[in-house]
Structures are given as structure tokens and as C-alpha cells.
Amino acid sequence: MGKRIITYGTFDLFHIGHVRLLKRLAGLGGHLTVCVSTDEFNAIKGKKTVIPFEQRAEILGACRYVDNVLPENDWAQKRDDIMREKIDIFAMGDDWSGKFNDLSDLCEVFYLPRTEDISSTSMKAFMEALRDDQLLEIKHLIETLNAKASAL
Ligand code: C2G
Numbered sequence: 609m610g611k612r613i614i615t616y617g618t619f620d621l622f623h624i625g626h627v628r629l630l631k632r633l634a635g636l637g638g639h640l641t642v643c644v645s646t647d648e649f650n651a652i653k654g655k656k657t658v659i660p661f662e663q664r665a666e667i668l669g670a671c672r673y674v675d676n677v678l679p680e681n682d683w684a685q686k687r688d689d690i691m692r693e694k695i696d697i698f699a700m701g702d703d704w705s706g707k708f709n710d711l712s713d714l715c716e717v718f719y720l721p722r723t724e725d726i727s728s729t730s731m732k733a734f735m736e737a738l739r740d741d742q743l744l745e746i747k748h749l750i751e752t753l754n755a756k757a758s759a760l
Contacts, residue, residue: 609638609684610637611639611696611706612638612694612695612696612697612745613634613636613640613700614641614686614690614693614698614699614715615630615643615700616642616643616645616655616680616700617642617643617680618653618655618664618728619642619645619664619667620633620655620733621658621728622667622668622730623726623740624723625670625732628674628723629701629720630668633673633699633720636697636699637697639675639676640675641695642668642674642677642678643677643678643680643685643689644661644664644677644678644680647660647661648681649681652682652683657728658732661679661689665677672678676693676739686711686718687711691714695714696700696715696716697716697717698714698718699717699718700718700719701720702722703722704719705719706746721727725729
């Protein structure tokens with residue numbers, strides 16, 4: 609019976625950084641629970657997501673490294689979750705390093721290195737940029753067509 613692990617996050621635009629974290633966490637023990645931030649909680653975190661909670665939770669449930677998916681509704685639920693789920697290890701990416709050490713009376717607390725050069729935020733920015741490029745291309749096309757039309 610391996611150790612029981614728990615982690616928390618938004619997991620918007622599921623990407624390789626998320627996969628690598630979950631794979632490493634699954635390697636630490638025998639059972640991985642992921643608590644996914646609800647849309648309401650993300651509003652509290654000041655995070656705007658692209659993918660709604662139900663789909664983010666379903667995507668995580670389909671991940672081979674994940675055994676259980678729970679909603680994360682607020683900052684304060686971690687202690688109750690750890691006790692109820694009989695968690696041995698709480699782990700997060702190291703952008704949270706030190707932030708949850710108060711949980712160390714309940715379980716081991718680990719922070720794992722983030723995957724560089726990928727984030728939901730950068731993916732959103734890339735998509736926004738693409739949209740601007742496309743708009744610019746359409747604008748030039750319209751100007752060309754207008755120029756041709758007025759030359760007729
Ligand atoms: N992560 C990572 N590498 C990345 C991006 C994210 O390892 N390139 C990790 C983060 O460190 C985090 C997890 O993936 O452990 C989920 O990241 P987010 O969805 O950004 O989670 P966040 O919004 O930070 O929410 O109560 C804790 C919060 O809910 C964490």
C-alpha cells in the first residue's frame with residue numbers, strides 16, 4: 609500500500625508542466641489526489657481560466673497519474689482534506705515553495721521544481737498574439753481588396 613499524495617491547482621489549458629508534476633507525484637507514492645480550483649475559487653485567486661472547472665476536473669480524472677479528483681473551493685480546506693483523505697505527502701510545484709509548511713504537522717510537505725518555459729498564462733498570451741496577427745492579416749486583405757475595387 610503506497611503513500612497517499614495530495615496536490616492543488618487550477619490546471620487550466622492542461623500542459624506538459626502539469627503532466628510532469630503529476631507524473632513525479634505519482635512516482636512518490638501509491639495514490640494521488642488532485643484538488644482542482646473551482647471557477648469561483650479562481651475568481652478569489654484572481655485567476656481567469658479558459659477551461660471551465662467541470663472540464664478541468666474531467667481532464668485530470670482522465671490522466672493516468674491521477675487516482676482521485678476533488679474540488680478546491682477555498683484556501684483553508686487543505687488541513688481537513690489531508691486528515692479526511694489520510695494523506696502522507698502534500699506536494700506542489702516550487703513556485704509555492706515554503707507557502708504550505710504549516711501543514712507539516714499533518715504530513716510530509718514537498719515542493720518540486722516547476723517545468724520551465726510553459727505556463728497556462730504564456731499559452732493564453734500566445735493565443736491572444738495569434739489572434740492579433742490574424743486580425744492584422746484580415747485588415748491588410750480588406751485594404752488590398754478595397755484598393756482593387758476602387759481601381760475598377
Ligand atoms: N506547475 C509546474 N510547472 C509549470 C506550471 C505549473 O510544475 N510549468 C505546477 C504548479 O507549481 C502547481 C501545479 O502545476 O503545483 C498547478 O499549477 P496551477 O494550475 O498554476 O496552480 P495554481 O493556480 O498555482 O493553484 O491552493 C493552491 C492553488 O490552488 C495552486
